Amino acid sequence: xxxxxxxxxxxNVGTAVLxxxxxxxxxxxxxxxxxxxxxxxxxIAYGHKIALMDIAQGDTxxxxxxxxxSASRDIKEGEHVHDHNVESNRGRGDLAERETxxxx
Amino acid sequence: MSExxxxxxxxxxxxxRNHLLILSGTVYANGVCDRVADTxxxxxxxxxxxxxxxxxxxxxxxxxxxxxTAMNPNVGAVVIIDHFKEEGMTAExxxxxxxxxxxxxxxxxxxxxxxxxxxxxxxxxYAQDFARQISLHQREAAPMSKILFGTECGTSDxxxxxxxxxxxxxxxxxLIAQGGRMLMAECTEWMGCExxxxxxxxxxxxxxAILAGVQHMEARxxxxxxxxxxxxxxxxxxxxxxxxxxxxxxxxxxxxxxSPIIEYLEIAEAPIKTDPGNYVMYGPGMGAESISSMAAAGxxxxxxxxxxxxxxxxxxxxxxxxxxNRGSFELMRDTxxxxxxxxxxGEITLAEAGQIVYDEVERVCxxxxxxxxxxxxxxxFAIHRVGPSI
Numbered sequence: 001x002x003x004x005x006x007x008x009x010x011x012n013v014g015t016a017v018l019x020x021x022x023x024x025x026x027x028x029x030x031x032x033x034x035x036x037x038x039x040x041x042x043x044i045a046y047g048h049k050i051a052l053m054d055i056a057q058g059d060t061x062x063x064x065x066x067x068x069x070s071a072s073r074d075i076k077e078g079e080h081v082h083d084h085n086v087e088s089n090r091g092r093g094d095l096a097e098r099e100t101x102x103x104x
Numbered sequence: 105m106s107e108x109x110x111x112x113x114x115x116x117x118x119x120x121r122n123h124l125l126i127l128s129g130t131v132y133a134n135g136v137c138d139r140v141a142d143t144x145x146x147x148x149x150x151x152x153x154x155x156x157x158x159x160x161x162x163x164x165x166x167x168x169x170x171x172x173t174a175m176n177p178n179v180g181a182v183v184i185i186d187h188f189k190e191e192g193m194t195a196e197x198x199x200x201x202x203x204x205x206x207x208x209x210x211x212x213x214x215x216x217x218x219x220x221x222x223x224x225x226x227x228x229x230y231a232q233d234f235a236r237q238i239s240l241h242q243r244e245a246a247p248m249s250k251i252l253f254g255t256e257c258g259t260s261d262x263x264x265x266x267x268x269x270x271x272x273x274x275x276x277x278x279l280i281a282q283g284g285r286m287l288m289a290e291c292t293e294w295m296g297c298e299x300x301x302x303x304x305x306x307x308x309x310x311x312x313a314i315l316a317g318v319q320h321m322e323a324r325x326x327x328x329x330x331x332x333x334x335x336x337x338x339x340x341x342x343x344x345x346x347x348x349x350x351x352x353x354x355x356x357x358x359x360x361x362x363s364p365i366i367e368y369l370e371i372a373e374a375p376i377k378t379d380p381g382n383y384v385m386y387g388p389g390m391g392a393e394s395i396s397s398m399a400a401a402g403x404x405x406x407x408x409x410x411x412x413x414x415x416x417x418x419x420x421x422x423x424x425x426x427x428x429n430r431g432s433f434e435l436m437r438d439t440x441x442x443x444x445x446x447x448x449x450g451e452i453t454l455a456e457a458g459q460i461v462y463d464e465v466e467r468v469c470x471x472x473x474x475x476x477x478x479x480x481x482x483x484x485f486a487i488h489r490v491g492p493s494i
Contacts, residue, residue: 047262047345068351088348
């Protein structure tokens with residue numbers, strides 16, 4: 001079984017730092033969450049992240065036990081997690097404007 | 105409370121090294137400084153490109169860097185050399201700044217003392233006397249609470265935020281539990297995790313200063329025509345798997361642990377407070393300037409977390425390189441001190457990695473040479489500029 005690394009117990013993503021992952025690989029976790037095992041739905045390159053559980057659109061993506069952004073669409077357990085399905089909560093001038101309009 | 109063996113200075117500070125510093129007051133005295141240091145046992149030269157034709161706010165920062173470095177507890181004595189009458193920062197001005205530490209100081213002026221040869225002669229004799237004088241200093245027991253532990257990260261990669269930085273944060277927590285202080289600069293890397301930092305601030309003033317520091321650095325970058333926000337994470341960060349600025353910044357700031365933030369400092373400014381905890385400082389991501397600002401603030405020791413394997417080493421502040429990348433450790437075995445990559449392979453836990461980093465810091469505080477110190481690769485003294493040369 002291949003392995004990813006999970007920094008904090010509350011994380012919903014793991015990082016491929018031991019080896020690259022191929023679609024269909026059974027993936028276990030080093031670090032935290034040694035109880036979890038997922039099947040990769042995508043190839044995960046070195047340094048990239050895999051979803052350890054389903055993450056609904058709008059939910060927080062957690063790494064280091066902290067938010068690294070929000071899911072921009074539903075993410076399935078085992079999917080590659082990157083800029084195609086996660087967006088930053090920083091530098092969002094469009095959101096700030098919308099909030100201002102709502103507040104008014 | 106554990107203790108270490110250090111050099112107790114007249115003002116109560118405790119050094120982990122006992123350097124004789126040959127300090128250049130201006131670029132035009134660098135040659136004399138190097139010549140003197142070549143002659144004298146154990147002398148460390150610090151040379152740089154500043155000291156002339158700087159606007160006042162910029163010169164004030166340069167003066168803090170130079171005086172602060174000489175005031176660092178790792179310096180036992182200092183010879184300062186300048187070349188003529190430097191405006192706003194003579195060798196005597198620097199000596200006045202350093203004097204409250206009570207350490208031996210001598211000044212030499214190249215023109216005043218009759219040219220290069222006479223200045224080398226005079227400065228070398230001072231340096232010889234000081235070298236012998238400080239050789240009498242003995243290490244004595246001091247509490248770990250006397251340590252101001254600086255931390256930096258550079259040439260980071262995927263492993264940095266996962267292993268070396270969080271392990272380093274845990275090492276800081278071990279020191280802080282014994283009454284010590286940890287210092288982090290590089291406010292460019294606070295972007296995206298301001299809330300994580302301000303939540304740790306011990307007062308609203310500290311929280312506001314943290315936010316203002318990040319905004320100020322962003323504004324300076326924007327004024328140069330560069331939008332660092334749009335370029336973060338960088339293209340190679342994205343290719344390497346980093347998705348958002350939060351992810352990148354969190355990985356970086358994890359090099360301090362979860363302790364409260366006691367004080368916000370301007371660049372190269374020494375803390376006033378002594379409470380155990382984290383301290384943060386305004387400054388650039390540029391490694392040499394950043395670690396030099398922390399040495400000027402009084403850090404006796406620094407960990408430099410690196411993914412790729414960094415060569416950075418400060419001339420008077422031992423710089424311990426820590427990596428979570430086994431390949432980098434193998435490749436840079438003569439330069440990188442600590443390998444915590446075992447966390448990825450299930451060989452050690454993150455908590456154990458934190459203890460490994462802390463143990464190395466404590467050993468270095470007791471006199472153990474870092475790899476770069478043994479090589480005398482003193483490459484990382486640099487002064488941050490906040491104004492143009494005129």
